[in-house]
Amino acid sequence: MHGERRGDEVVVGGDARQRFYDASGYGRPLEGNEVALSRVEAAHLLLRGDVETVADAGERMGFQAFFADSTGDGFGVRFLVYSDLRRRGFYLSPAREGWVPDPAEDVDFVVYPRGKGPQEGDVAYRVRAVGERTAVQATDLGDRVLAVVDEESEVTYFETEHIDVDGGTETDLPEGVPGSLLADRVLLWDPPADLHRRAFYGQQLAEREGVGTDALQLSLLEAAYLAARGAVDVEAGYEGIVDAGRNVEGDRFDRRLRAYAALREAGVVPKTGFKFGADFRTYREVEDVESLGHSERLVRVVPAGHTFLPRDLALDVRLAHGVRKEMVFALVPGESDVEWLAVRRLTP
Amino acid sequence: MHGERRGDEVVVGGDARQRFYDASGYGRPLEGNEVALSRVEAAHLLLRGDVETVADAGERMGFQAFFADSTGDGFGVRFLVYSDLRRRGFYLSPAREGWVPDPAEDVDFVVYPRGKGPQEGDVAYRVRAVGERTAVQATDLGDRVLAVVDEESEVTYFETEHIDVDGGTETDLPEGVPGSLLADRVLLWDPPADLHRRAFYGQQLAEREGVGTDALQLSLLEAAYLAARGAVDVEAGYEGIVDAGRNVEGDRFDRRLRAYAALREAGVVPKTGFKFGADFRTYREVEDVESLGHSERLVRVVPAGHTFLPRDLALDVRLAHGVRKEMVFALVPGESDVEWLAVRRLTP
Numbered sequence: 001m002h003g004e005r006r007g008d009e010v011v012v013g014g015d016a017r018q019r020f021y022d023a024s025g026y027g028r029p030l031e032g033n034e035v036a037l038s039r040v041e042a043a044h045l046l047l048r049g050d051v052e053t054v055a056d057a058g059e060r061m062g063f064q065a066f067f068a069d070s071t072g073d074g075f076g077v078r079f080l081v082y083s084d085l086r087r088r089g090f091y092l093s094p095a096r097e098g099w100v101p102d103p104a105e106d107v108d109f110v111v112y113p114r115g116k117g118p119q120e121g122d123v124a125y126r127v128r129a130v131g132e133r134t135a136v137q138a139t140d141l142g143d144r145v146l147a148v149v150d151e152e153s154e155v156t157y158f159e160t161e162h163i164d165v166d167g168g169t170e171t172d173l174p175e176g177v178p179g180s181l182l183a184d185r186v187l188l189w190d191p192p193a194d195l196h197r198r199a200f201y202g203q204q205l206a207e208r209e210g211v212g213t214d215a216l217q218l219s220l221l222e223a224a225y226l227a228a229r230g231a232v233d234v235e236a237g238y239e240g241i242v243d244a245g246r247n248v249e250g251d252r253f254d255r256r257l258r259a260y261a262a263l264r265e266a267g268v269v270p271k272t273g274f275k276f277g278a279d280f281r282t283y284r285e286v287e288d289v290e291s292l293g294h295s296e297r298l299v300r301v302v303p304a305g306h307t308f309l310p311r312d313l314a315l316d317v318r319l320a321h322g323v324r325k326e327m328v329f330a331l332v333p334g335e336s337d338v339e340w341l342a343v344r345r346l347t348p
Numbered sequence: 349m350h351g352e353r354r355g356d357e358v359v360v361g362g363d364a365r366q367r368f369y370d371a372s373g374y375g376r377p378l379e380g381n382e383v384a385l386s387r388v389e390a391a392h393l394l395l396r397g398d399v400e401t402v403a404d405a406g407e408r409m410g411f412q413a414f415f416a417d418s419t420g421d422g423f424g425v426r427f428l429v430y431s432d433l434r435r436r437g438f439y440l441s442p443a444r445e446g447w448v449p450d451p452a453e454d455v456d457f458v459v460y461p462r463g464k465g466p467q468e469g470d471v472a473y474r475v476r477a478v479g480e481r482t483a484v485q486a487t488d489l490g491d492r493v494l495a496v497v498d499e500e501s502e503v504t505y506f507e508t509e510h511i512d513v514d515g516g517t518e519t520d521l522p523e524g525v526p527g528s529l530l531a532d533r534v535l536l537w538d539p540p541a542d543l544h545r546r547a548f549y550g551q552q553l554a555e556r557e558g559v560g561t562d563a564l565q566l567s568l569l570e571a572a573y574l575a576a577r578g579a580v581d582v583e584a585g586y587e588g589i590v591d592a593g594r595n596v597e598g599d600r601f602d603r604r605l606r607a608y609a610a611l612r613e614a615g616v617v618p619k620t621g622f623k624f625g626a627d628f629r630t631y632r633e634v635e636d637v638e639s640l641g642h643s644e645r646l647v648r649v650v651p652a653g654h655t656f657l658p659r660d661l662a663l664d665v666r667l668a669h670g671v672r673k674e675m676v677f678a679l680v681p682g683e684s685d686v687e688w689l690a691v692r693r694l695t696p
Contacts, residue, residue: 047554064537064563071531131532132622133596150622151567153533153551182419184479185501189412203501206395215412219499248481274480274498277663315625315663322670 003042005056010042011035012051020045025091025117028099038094039070040082047083074129078108081129081147084155085109088348091117095126106140108147111348125159125348135307138331142341145348148310157346158313163328165340167268168285171199173231179223181234181241184248186223188216188232200269200286201226219272220245220253221260228261252301259301259330262338273298276319279330297326304333313343321345351390353404358390359383360399368393373439373465376447386442387418388430395431422477426456429477429495432503433457436696439465443474454488456495459696473507473696483655486679490689493696496658505694506661511676513688515616516633519547521579527571529582529589532596534571536564536580548617548634549574567620568593568601569608576609600649607649607678610686621646624667627678645674652681661691669693 003010012020012027016035020026026045027035037045045051046063053060061069067079078094085092092111095103100110100118104126111125112118125145130136132150141160148156174195179188188195188202195201195216202216218226224241226232234240245253256279263270263282270280281295298320306329320327321344331339351358360368360375364383368374374393375383385393393399394411401408409417415427426442433440440459443451448458448466452474459473460466473493478484480498489508496504522543527536536543536550543549543564550564566574572589574580582588593601604627611618611630618628629643646668654677668675669692679687 067535068528068530076531076533133532148622150620151532151569152620152622153553153565153567154620154622156623180416182416183424184481184499185424187415205501217501219501221499272498272500272502274496274500274502274659274662275504276666277659311622311625314622315667318624319663319667319670322667 001051002060003037003045003051003054005054006036009036009038010051010054012037020050022119025093025112028093036098038096038099039075040079040094043067043070043079044083044086074131077131077149078129080149080153081127081155082109084147085111085127085348089114090124090348092127093118107144111145125346127157130310132310135309136313138302138304138306138308138329138341141308141343145346146310146313148314156310156314157348158317159344159346161342161344163340163342165263165266165268165282165328167263167266167283169199169267169269169283169287173199173226173229175230176233177226177231179218179232179234181223181236181244184220184244186218186220186232186234186241188218190214191216195231197289198287200271200283200289200292220248221257224257225261225264255303255330255332256301258332259299259338262330263299270299271295273300276323276325278316278320278327281325295325297328298323299328299330301330301332304331304339306331317343317345349399350408351385351393351399351402353402354384357384357386358399358402360385368398369466373441373460373467376441376466384446386444386447387423388427388442391415391418391427392431392434422479425479425497426477428497428501429475429503430457432495433459433475433696437462438472438696440475441466455492459493473694475505478658480658483657484661486650486652486654486656486677486689489656489691493694494658494661496662504658504662505696506665507692507694509690509692511688511690513611513614513616513630513676515611515614515631517547517615517617517631517635521547521574521577523578524581525574525579527566527580527582529571529584529592532568532592534566534568534580534582534589536566538562539564543579545637546635548619548631548637548640568596569605572605573609573612603651603678603680604649606680607647607686610678611647618647619643621648624671624673626664626668626675629673643673645676646671647676647678649678649680652679652687654679665691665693 003012013034017033021029021035026041027037090111092109093099095107095110107126108129109127113122113124127145127147129147142162146158174192179186201222202218205215227238269283269286273281278298279301280299282297283295317327327343329341351360361382365381369377369383374389375385438459440457441447443455443458455474456477457475461470461472475493475495477495490510492508494506522540527534549570550566553563575586617631617634621629626646627649628647630645631643665675675691677689
């Protein structure tokens with residue numbers, strides 16, 4: 001079978017309609033038996049030997065010439081993702097006008113459920129294909145699979161989804177517990193025991209010794225959240241705590257405080273995620289710190305306009321997977337509510 | 349027992365020499381039975397109740413007043429690390445003139461082997477204590493334990509060590525294999541099989557299909573390394589490959605190429621570490637890609653003058669630990685040889 005280049009497409013005739021489109025989900029049907037293939041589809045069929053050559057202005061190209069001729073605008077990356085998904089047994093279409101209904105700008109491929117093709121209209125994944133060095137806007141993620149081609153041409157898939165956070169931790173806060181703001185933490189010298197034991201605020205100063213004080217160390221985030229609700233009282237006030245926070249980490253403190261507060265308000269308990277290189281690990285339901293379960297999520301806080309480098313995503317998601325937690329990004333906008341973006345490793 | 353503040357120290361008398369120094373490794377002995385305690389040692393003994401008060405200008409302070417009076421210059425961080433190591437059963441001394449021989453500027457504590465104290469002169473760890481927001485110079489690491497206090501006052505320990513990289517992979521390179529530089533990779537259309545199979549260069553274009561071409565995709569790093577040694581020949585030459593690399597990742601490409609070359613020259617095989625968010629995963633010895641073992645290390649390449657944020661270190665080291673690999677940073681200076689810094693999680 002031989003094809004012919006027409007603009008950005010390759011047209012194949014003969015039994016193409018039955019063989020390529022009906023039986024294997026390639027291309028978009030034209031009049032009669034002809035099928036138009038996108039360049040990645042044509043390159044894939046050339047590599048498999050199902051199409052022998054593509055003629056362009058009289059020149060007949062095999063895979064090598066066609067591939068070398070097609071680089072630029074991410075063709076190589078799209079080709080590798082397309083081929084990888086085909087190898088995994090999926091039919092898929094370029095997300096282009098004429099191939100799929102309602103193509104979206106930030107989607108490269110529409111992948112059909114295994115065993116199905118473009119005829120049925122069901123969709124398994126909407127895939128965006130990028131190279132590992134391409135930064136990706138946070139706003140372009142969610143309800144998308146990000147397929148990243150690394151520098152050695154391997155493909156890694158990330159499923160991205162907007163989620164709600166929701167927990168079952170109920171807390172009665174005390175009123176006006178006095179504390180001291182000391183450098184980058186707040187000490188409560190004689191707090192009510194439930195503040196730590198039930199609501200899981202702070203860390204006991206002498207917890208593991210069984211000697212010393214009952215003092216509770218609060219992080220600046222915990223202290224600011226509690227001070228804003230009248231539960232903790234330090235001489236410098238809520239503003240003094242926030243100033244101390246901004247002093248050590250700038251704007252980041254404000255973003256983290258908003259994410260922290262949104263989690264607490266949803267009944268979820270955030271504690272530091274430092275050991276995992278994240279902002280928080282979170283517990284859906286805490287009744288007593290003595291019988292604390294597994295924390296379910298790792299949260300990294302970023303501005304809503306953040307761009308992700310795929311390598312950083314790979315690091316976070318791989319780590320979270322390794323410790324059996326879900327990686328969630330808190331996207332913090334200027335004014336409106338915090339949004340939550342879950343990113344998971346996907347093996348299609 | 350009561351202490352008395354003298355300058356930056358707290359002096360205790362009575363049976364202090366025997367009770368604190370000889371039996372428990374606190375302080376430095378003065379004349380007679382007196383012992384001078386550093387502020388962290390004094391605070392620790394106050395918290396335990398072994399010292400009841402410290403007098404300063406006539407005022408007697410308990411733990412709370414002494415602690416609140418001592419913040420600034422990282423006192424809180426040092427106190428938490430000191431207490432944590434004591435709780436773990438170690439004796440340790442502040443790395444100060446009079447307490448230990450040859451104190452180093454970037455070390456806060458000298459920790460003695462379990463069961464030993466300052467009298468014997470053996471050292472288990474030299475510890476630097478920092479808060480999680482304090483950036484640490486790469487040049488200050490190696491032969492040190494970095495103790496990081498996170499915002500919730502938990503301590504995480506990282507052992508840092510300069511290492512040599514050394515492998516057993518032997519490779520005969522071919523000569524002048526022709527290739528095409530296509531965007532951000534190089535394709536060898538008809539390479540000798542051993543280039544991939546034995547020396548583990550590149551990724552086969554149609555590996556898993558068993559159909560298509562024998563073409564090998566090289567990363568720009570692999571291609572540049574091979575072109576510099578005459579093994580691969582592309583029209584744009586070595587310089588053309590390096591230009592393409594700089595074009596997609598700037599200076600970082602040059603640093604990574606130097607680390608890549610140093611690893612290959614040492615008989616170690618570096619492949620992409622993308623799935624782990626690192627620059628490379630490395631194999632000490634490759635004989636045949638069909639019988640490839642476990643990669644032993646993850647390598648992140650940084651400039652020699654890099655400063656680490658403890659949170660980033662925590663992320664890398666935790667991930668490496670989870671996949672049973674050693675985390676190694678390649679410190680790439682302007683001119684001299686690449687240095688290798690291994691960082692491991694430590695539970696003292």
